[in-house]
Amino acid sequence: MPDPGHTPVPHAPYALEEGAPHPLGATYTGRGVNFAVFSAHATKVQVCFYDEAGTTELGCVTLPEYTDEVWHGFVPGLLPGTRYGLRVHGPYEPEKGHRFNHHKLLLDPYAKAHMGELRWGPELFGYTVGHPDGDLSFDERDSAPFMPKCVVVDSRFQWTQTDAVRVPWNRTVLYETHVRGFTMQHPGVPEHMRGTFAGLARDEVLDPIRELGVTSVELLPIQMFLNQPFLTDKGLTNFWGYDTIGFFALDQRYMDGPNIDEFKHMVDRFHAHGLEVILDVVYNHTPEGNELGPTLSFKGIDNASYYRLMPGTGNGDGPGPRYYINDTGTGNTVNLSHPRVLQMVTDSLRYWVSEMHVDGFRFDLATILAREPHGFDEGGGFLDSCRQDPVLSSVKLIAEPWDIGPGGYQVGRFPPGWAEWNDKFRDNVRAFWKGDEGMAPALAQCLTASGDHFNHRGRRPWASINFITAHDGFTLADTVSYNDKHNEANGEDNRDGHSHNRSWNCGVEGVTDDAEVLALRARQQRNLLATLLLSQGTPMLLAGDEFGRTQQGNNNAYCQDNEISWIDWAAAGSEPSRALLDFTRHIIRLRKDYPVLRRNRFMTGAVNQATKLKDATWLTPHGTEMAPAHWHDARTRCFGLLLEGSVPGSSLPQPATDASVLMVFNAWEGALEFKMPRRGRARGKTWTRVVDTALETQEEDTFRPGHLYMVTGRSMLVFHSP
Structure with missing residues (x-):
């Protein structure tokens, strides 16, 4: 049943039935494949089929039915593995927001797999590149030879781990990594598996992750994304993957073979090791760019529905829908105010949980997802949808709570049930250990899960993702090795990346063999790791930091698919790296051993009526409680925090069995004495030192209350008392 508006290669005719408007996408039923495509403004939708190589068109069918703005049809006899693409007819009226061009082969937004690579060329654009009328012109060249093809999948898989891991939030330690970067130089991964899900699934990879003590591995984007020409022209690549075009499909570059079961097997192995899988997802924009961008999928299916367009008509009352709202900095913004677009995103999330068994998501530029036409709304459609959804509300939801639009910075303003990246923790902890003045009050907030931002609406300390x-x-x-960024390899004259890093090179920029500088850098790394992993809230560790991985000062390695971004496992075997790894394991173990370090309630410093003790007490080096004057003194760089284990961790009566923990922080360059305090009513109890970051090897020692402990400059101490 070929369409008269498009002449395919001769083929045997396809049978065609009415089919169903749901589920959207291409669904194999056992008898054939049902196709359903949403488009509110199209006049006709075709599905075109291709040979196994994806190069020869075998024929097209026109979807015969249109129900509730969904075009649908059923093709009997089609099997998993069928290659296809869409051609969507409709008005080409950019001034009205419509950019239909049936000469352009389009990716199905609901495709579960793709094959082939996108090859950049002017044929991919709906308008004629270089035409004096710009995007108002119309290009009639076929883009199919340049496009990847969608693939019908068979979703059946035999899971060995049928129960979700579901690590409680207050026991969660996140570990952010990259499928390719983590495995490309891993000695335990066969060469042909390096950079793939199959490589990441190996026991030689997963056993050390589990032994480190982390609970949940957060993977940088693995949904299908594109390399933009401005990178490929420079011999670079989109290494991080923040340019998603297929929200249901795995990116082929991470696959050792063509079968999506490879990813399922990886998740299955993670779960067998007791590890959660968290996906970093990008639903805020697509690589189709602005009005001058290519037509690859959404733009050609229903541009006016899928994207947020500028208000007005272009006749003096606003730019008009020819142009795109760009709150993402990438040229376009996905329109989650539209119910079908919102459905696509939530359908995608449910697919990854229900079908692929992932355990949660980290949302790139999540403020975008919470935007309505009037701006950020913590009661917006997307956030409400996740909160009430029985599938999505049961997994971890982590927001990157900012974008570049008006009012884009929203740390602490996401609704209950959400956790949020807390960049204030990063900036304030770095600044304190760098030695900046006036940072003691900010560090105190960080140590207690930033309650000034998160302690409302019944939210818990775990809502603060500390990093x-x-x-x-x-x-x-x-x-701890660079004062300035060194991004020359990115080809942008070192203009890209943040310049305000609150970093400190400890006296020498970059590589050095100065023993004193190296010792100070090692101590500063221990200070930062201990502060991160022993603070209230949810810690997130960057893969490789546990043994001192470097990127040679590049702070924006988004385009570096090479040794800059790949973890150097050979270097991880050096003596300093092994020592730092042992220290990291030790600190994570302390977090697990002492419940007072991961309380499920915010600490307020108020007196508990049952115990007559404070849950948290701030101490001066003299062992006395800090007064407002100490906090207001910008020179305060040394203080202690006593976490009283006998104060219940919930509002219900419970046995007081938790150990108390004392932490001491000294950001002064020089050493000073700290008087060991008496613990609550147990006047005779001693303190056991479990951490002194001035020591290369951690050894326990016991001290009585009143002892004057000499705290090394720029160091941190941790004691416990039963």
Whole structure:
């Protein structure tokens, strides 16, 4: 049943039935494949089929039915593995927001797999590139030879781990990494598996992750994304993957073979090791760009529905829908105010949980997802949808709570049930250990889960995702080795990336063999790791920081698919790296051993009526409680925090069995004495030192209350008392 408006290669005719308007996408039923495509403004939708190589068109069918703005039809006899693409007819009226061009082959937004690579060329654009009328012109060249093809999948898989891991939030330790970067130089991964899900699933990879003590691995984007020409022209690539075009499909570059079961097997192995899988997802924009961008999928299916367009008509009352709202900095913004677009995103999320068994999501530029036409709304459609959804509300939801639009910075304003990246933790902890003045009050907030931002509406301390480093920015080793970014390899004359890093090179920029500088850098790394992992809230560790991975000062390695971004496992075997790894394991173990370090309630410093003790007490080096004058003194750089384990961790009566923990922070360059305090009513109890970051090897020692402990400059101490 070929369409007269498009002449396919001769083929045997396809049978065609009415089919159903749901589920959307291509669904194999056992008898054939049902196709359903949403478009509110199209006049006709075709499905075109291709040979196994994806190069020869075998024929097209026109979807015969249109129900509730969904075009649908059923093709009997089609099997999983069928290659296809869409051609959507409709008005080409950019001034009205419509950019239909049936000469352009389009990716199905609901495709579960793709094959082939996108090859950039002017044929991919709905308008004629270089035409004096710009995007108002119309291009009639066929884009199919340049496009990847969608693939019908068979979703059946035999899981060995049928129960979700579901680590409680207050026991969660996140570990952010990259499928390719983590495995490309891993000695335990066969060469042909490096950079793939199959490589990441190996026991040689997962056993050390589990032994480190982390609970949940957060993977940078693995949904299908594109490399933009401005990178490929420079011999670079979109390494991080923040340019998603297929929200249901795996990116082929991470697959050792063509079968999506490879990802399922990886998740299955993670779960067998007791590890959660968290996906970093990008639903805020697509690589179709602005009015001058290519036509690859959404723009050609229903541009006016899928994207937020500028208000007005272009006749003096506003720019008009020819142009795109750009709150993402990428040229366009996905329109989650539209019910079908909102459905697509939530359908995608449910697919990854229900079908692929992932355990949660980290949402890139999540403020975008919470925007309505009037701006950020914590009661907006997307956030409400997740909160009431029985599938999505049961997994971890983590927001990156900012974008570049008006009112885009929203740390602490996401609704209950959400956790949020807390960049204030990163900035304030770095600044304190760098030695900046006036940072003691800010550090105190960080140590207690930033209750000034998160302690409302019944939210819990775990809502604050604490981090010192992430994929975007310096690694831990670079934070203590560089004052300035060194992004020359990115080809942008070192203009890209943040310049305000609150880093400190400890006296020498970059690589050095100065023993004193190296010792100070090692101590600063221990200070930062201990602060991160022993603070209230949910810690996130950047993969490689546990043994001092460097990116040679590059703080924006988004385009570096090479040794800059790949973890150097050979270097991880050096003596300093092994020592830092042992320290990291030790600190994570302390977090697990002492419940007072991961309370499920915010600490307020108020007196508990049952015990007559404070849950948290701030101490001067003299062992006395800090007064307002100490907090207001910008020179305060040394203080203690006593967490009283005998104060219940919930509002219900419970046995007081938790140990108390004392932490001491000294950001002064020089050493000073700290008087060991008496613990609550147990006047005779001693304190056991479990951490002194001035020591290369952690050894326990016991001290009585009143002892004057000499705290090394720029160091942190941790004691416990039963």
